[in-house]
Amino acid sequence: MKPYYAVIFTNSKTNQVEGYQKMAEKMSDLASKQEGYLGEESAPGITISYWEDLESIRKWKDHPEHREAIELGRKTWYASYKTRIALVEREYSFEKP
Amino acid sequence: MKPYYAVIFTNSKTNQVEGYQKMAEKMSDLASKQEGYLGEESAPGITISYWEDLESIRKWKDHPEHREAIELGRKTWYASYKTRIALVEREYSFEKP
Numbered sequence: 001m002k003p004y005y006a007v008i009f010t011n012s013k014t015n016q017v018e019g020y021q022k023m024a025e026k027m028s029d030l031a032s033k034q035e036g037y038l039g040e041e042s043a044p045g046i047t048i049s050y051w052e053d054l055e056s057i058r059k060w061k062d063h064p065e066h067r068e069a070i071e072l073g074r075k076t077w078y079a080s081y082k083t084r085i086a087l088v089e090r091e092y093s094f095e096k097p
Numbered sequence: 098m099k100p101y102y103a104v105i106f107t108n109s110k111t112n113q114v115e116g117y118q119k120m121a122e123k124m125s126d127l128a129s130k131q132e133g134y135l136g137e138e139s140a141p142g143i144t145i146s147y148w149e150d151l152e153s154i155r156k157w158k159d160h161p162e163h164r165e166a167i168e169l170g171r172k173t174w175y176a177s178y179k180t181r182i183a184l185v186e187r188e189y190s191f192e193k194p
Binding site (some may be wrong): 044090 | 103111116139141143145151168175177178179181182184185186188190191192193
């Protein structure tokens with residue numbers, strides 16, 4: 001397996017939820033169209049996106065629409081969050097036979 | 098920041114849920130007592146645990162009670178899962194003022 005990156009985004013929300021779901025879907029959709037995007041997994045409070053390299057992560061971070069969404073997120077939806085950039089070195093899969 | 102590891106465990110369940118929650122809590126508790134354990138974040142279908150180094154991850158993987166739980170998970174609760182071992186290189190935090 002070729003190493004790739006995971007961006008682990010964990011967060012807790014404020015009680016201002018208006019517009020959040022729509023924006024989350026929009027950003028998820030926009031991310032999927034960026035160069036170097038490999039996929040995404042999410043559950044309430046956790047979103048992990050996968051990327052080919054640091055350069056594609058940096059470009060996505062600096063995407064104008066994404067920057068606006070981040071700004072709005074800090075003003076409105078998120079009480080706190082943490083973003084971790086991590087190099088995936090190994091992976092194991094299990095699928096029930 | 099000193100680099101550390103994230104173990105990203107994503108899964109989908111079967112419809113056999115009996116015993117799962119209890120075991121998940123037991124393993125979460127047991128993991129937290131292992132050397133090198135730094136913390137855990139989880140949401141339905143995703144558990145991320147953080148560790149000082151690969152050695153502590155290997156030891157936890159080989160812990161007898163954990164091995165039994167993994168075995169039972171493969172037989173019973175999980176339709177599929179993926180485990181990724183990733184080196185956390187950078188992190189950013191936001192806390193609402």
